[in-house]
Amino acid sequence: MSIQVISFYRFQTFDPDRVQELTVEIAKLRGDFNIRGLFILGAEGVNCTFSIAPDQADQAKAKFRNWFGDVTFKDSFCAKHPFDDLKVKVRDEIVTAHRPHLRPTNQPHRHISPTEWQQKMNDPDVVVIDTRNRYEYDIGHFQGALNPDTREFGSFPQWLSKSGLPKDKKILIYCTGGIRCEKAILEMEEQGYRDVYQLDGGILNYLSERQKQNFTNNFEGECFVFDYRVAVDDKLAPTQTYKLCPHCGQPAQEKIDCIQCGSNAIVCATCLDESDRHTCSKNCAHHFRMGHRSRRQPTAKTGNSGHVSVDSK
Numbered sequence: 001m002s003i004q005v006i007s008f009y010r011f012q013t014f015d016p017d018r019v020q021e022l023t024v025e026i027a028k029l030r031g032d033f034n035i036r037g038l039f040i041l042g043a044e045g046v047n048c049t050f051s052i053a054p055d056q057a058d059q060a061k062a063k064f065r066n067w068f069g070d071v072t073f074k075d076s077f078c079a080k081h082p083f084d085d086l087k088v089k090v091r092d093e094i095v096t097a098h099r100p101h102l103r104p105t106n107q108p109h110r111h112i113s114p115t116e117w118q119q120k121m122n123d124p125d126v127v128v129i130d131t132r133n134r135y136e137y138d139i140g141h142f143q144g145a146l147n148p149d150t151r152e153f154g155s156f157p158q159w160l161s162k163s164g165l166p167k168d169k170k171i172l173i174y175c176t177g178g179i180r181c182e183k184a185i186l187e188m189e190e191q192g193y194r195d196v197y198q199l200d201g202g203i204l205n206y207l208s209e210r211q212k213q214n215f216t217n218n219f220e221g222e223c224f225v226f227d228y229r230v231a232v233d234d235k236l237a238p239t240q241t242y243k244l245c246p247h248c249g250q251p252a253q254e255k256i257d258c259i260q261c262g263s264n265a266i267v268c269a270t271c272l273d274e275s276d277r278h279t280c281s282k283n284c285a286h287h288f289r290m291g292h293r294s295r296r297q298p299t300a301k302t303g304n305s306g307h308v309s310v311d312s313k
């Protein structure tokens with residue numbers, strides 16, 4: 001495994017000038033370290049996942065600590081860069097909840113460590129909620145977790161208000177790397193929930209600590225990630241099970257022959273319901289819809305160019 005994948009976030013108030021400076025500084029890292037990945041910056045902080053050669057990782061981390069303070073890094077490894085390039089984007093919200101007034105601070109708010117999480121999960125009265133999207137839940141989740149069945153994180157507040165969960169219930173929430181829960185917990189408190197805890201560092205931190213401490217794994221399946229690895233297994237290694245659906249960017253494992261060009265492809269179960277998506281790529285789907293005559297020349301390309309973003313890590 002020759003590439004290290006690192007993610008972190010930090011809620012911290014930046015003025016617009018500082019956001020501009022940081023945008024320039026981060027873009028320079030492509031030359032300094034050959035970093036690739038996606039950084040989302042804004043007035044409320046930074047959210048990112050990047051990849052780098054392992055022998056340069058500590059140097060890069062020192063730089064980020066210098067800029068952003070004592071952040072928690074989540075590490076995993078893979079054979080090659082899971083991003084094409086380095087991108088820095090400026091957004092109003094560094095994780096999109098459509099609730100800009102919810103502003104987490106850089107002080108940990110009701111975080112629990114993976115070890116505490118493991119203990120609390122044993123309490124039969126506790127409710128565990130997965131704050132991620134349905135396609136993420138579908139390929140892996142904590143045993144017994146509630147699935148809000150949302151298409152995007154912005155729908156979580158609405159789901160919660162209709163959930164009927166008692167306000168005094170002890171609730172544990174989790175997401176991939178922790179950032180969604182920072183906002184979800186504020187939303188829950190605003191809606192009157194008083195006894196909520198969030199898993200520090202999310203599933204990625206849990207799986208990493210589990211390997212060190214060797215406790216029983218309560219996370220079943222694989223963890224979706226927002227880059228070309230698609231998902232990581234319980235040892236944080238890139239999935240051997242899923243590809244990225246070329247049409248919708250969600251985890252896919254249905255093998256097909258492209259009805260346009262004849263090549264082998266893998267698409268997701270949802271897209272199989274639409275005939276133009278029995279194709280290897282958006283390009284072939286387009287030509288199929290236009291009624292272009294099939295060339296039927298098999299190629300080795302299986303189309304792994306779906307939409308990837310780390311917007312809601």
Ligand SMILES: [Zn+2]
Pocket residue numbers: 245246247248249250252267268269270271
């Ligand atoms: Zn799909």
Ligand SMILES: [Zn+2]
Pocket residue numbers: 258259260261262263279280281284
């Ligand atoms: Zn095709």
